[in-house]
Amino acid sequence: MSFSSLVSDLTYRDRPNGGNADTRSQVSRARSYASTAATSVSISGDISSQLHGGYSHPLARSWQAERQLTKSMLIYPVFITDRPDDEELIASLPGQKRVGLNKLVPLLTPLVAKGLKSVMLFGVPLAPTAKDALGTAADDPNGPVIQGIRIIRKAFPRLFINTDVCLCEYTSHGHCGILHEDGSLNNQLSVDRISDVAMAYAEAGAHCVAPSDMNDGRIRAIKLKLIEAGIAHRVLLMSYSAKFSGCLYGPFREAAGSVPSFGDRRCYQLPPGGRGLARRAITRDIGEGADVIMVKPASQYLDIISDAKDIGKDMPVAAYQVSGEYAMICAAAKAGVFDRKTMAFESTEGILRAGANIVISYFTPEFLDWLET
Numbered sequence: 328m329s330f331s332s333l334v335s336d337l338t339y340r341d342r343p344n345g346g347n348a349d350t351r352s353q354v355s356r357a358r359s360y361a362s363t364a365a366t367s368v369s370i371s372g373d374i375s376s377q378l379h380g381g382y383s384h385p386l387a388r389s390w391q392a393e394r395q396l397t398k399s400m401l402i403y404p405v406f407i408t409d410r411p412d413d414e415e416l417i418a419s420l421p422g423q424k425r426v427g428l429n430k431l432v433p434l435l436t437p438l439v440a441k442g443l444k445s446v447m448l449f450g451v452p453l454a455p456t457a458k459d460a461l462g463t464a465a466d467d468p469n470g471p472v473i474q475g476i477r478i479i480r481k482a483f484p485r486l487f488i489n490t491d492v493c494l495c496e497y498t499s500h501g502h503c504g505i506l507h508e509d510g511s512l513n514n515q516l517s518v519d520r521i522s523d524v525a526m527a528y529a530e531a532g533a534h535c536v537a538p539s540d541m542n543d544g545r546i547r548a549i550k551l552k553l554i555e556a557g558i559a560h561r562v563l564l565m566s567y568s569a570k571f572s573g574c575l576y577g578p579f580r581e582a583a584g585s586v587p588s589f590g591d592r593r594c595y596q597l598p599p600g601g602r603g604l605a606r607r608a609i610t611r612d613i614g615e616g617a618d619v620i621m622v623k624p625a626s627q628y629l630d631i632i633s634d635a636k637d638i639g640k641d642m643p644v645a646a647y648q649v650s651g652e653y654a655m656i657c658a659a660a661k662a663g664v665f666d667r668k669t670m671a672f673e674s675t676e677g678i679l680r681a682g683a684n685i686v687i688s689y690f691t692p693e694f695l696d697w698l699e700t
């Protein structure tokens with residue numbers, strides 16, 4: 328194929344700008360270049376060098392992705408406080424709100440109408456007496472999560488309810504379990520307590536329990552309790568398997584009031600360089616009975632998402648684009664670094680390309696406007 332025949336193709340091709348004068352003059356300039364250069368420039372017969380035709384049309388571009396982002400892949404994090412009439416914007420998470428139980432249905436109604444399929448519930452106890460060493464408020468039958476489950480089940484019977492299961496929002500020390508006297512996690516007591524909380528959410532009607540505490544053995548403990556209670560067949564167990572420590576949960580901790588009062592979470596959340604450790608945690612959690620494995624944060628850990636897909640070949644992989652990732656995108660877009668919507672898609676498509684089937688995203692309400700299906 329010669330250069331001049333490629334150039335003449337240009338005149339027939341569909342063009343988004345309708346082949347305006349500008350393009351026509353480019354084409355004629357290219358053509359006159361081709362006629363003078365045709366003898367010296369010749370493109371060899373290598374047909375595999377031609378890729379553009381495969382993605383010149385928007386539909387053809389969509390065919391290039393293994394997984395297209397759809398509304399059913401998105402899970403929206405929802406923060407519920409213990410003050411029923413609360414409705415306040417979260418300063419650290421632009422555009423996101425914390426709501427009380429009375430404002431839950433008004434928050435979700437327009438989103439469900441636009442195709443919201445799934446939420447992840449977080450409880451935010453604000454009452455000064457709400458926190459103690461055991462995180463008692465986590466499974467308070469009158470607390471925000473259990474009452475939130477009941478309200479959502481009734482108002483939106485088709486909405487899939489995931490519940491984040493952890494103690495850090497409810498403990499006086501802000502750690503994700505019960506502590507030894509020296510301040511380290513007491514793994515056995517923590518697992519007992521976390522699995523009780525998971526059971527309380529499942530029995531209240533949650534479709535999914537998702538422990539984010541990172542104590543060893545909690546997946547197995549929860550699965551066994553679900554089986555024992557005869558509800559394992561209707562409750563999905565999503566493990567925050569590869570959850571890394573670092574600075575990307577800051578805005579969430581602000582929103583949920585779960586900043587640890589001392590120390591940090593590095594003894595239970597994974598070290599950022601720990602790819603092998605993440606693979607072991609994923610393998611372990613699959614073995615303990617997880618139905619879905621999660622990687623978190625998402626964009627900084629795309630290799631881990633890919634590993635999760637590889638290890639859990641037959642399982643759905645979820646990725647949590649966490650508060651810090653969201654806040655960074657908001658801040659950069661606001662500063663004019665890039666367009667917010669373009670980056671929302673680009674980051675999410677990267678997460679899907681790495682292997683995720685499910686994305687937990689603060690952009691969900693916007694995606695419901697942006698996506699057709």
Ligand SMILES: NCc1[nH]cc(CCC(=O)O)c1CC(=O)O
Nearest residue numbers: 493495539575576579649650651
């Ligand atoms: N353990 C609770 C929990 N569940 C989800 C997140 C983070 C979510 C986000 O940053 O958006 C956290 C915070 C943490 O572990 O400190």
Ligand SMILES: [Zn+2]
Nearest residue numbers: 493494495503
């Ligand atoms: Zn926690």
Ligand SMILES: [Zn+2]
Nearest residue numbers: 510511512594
């Ligand atoms: Zn420790």
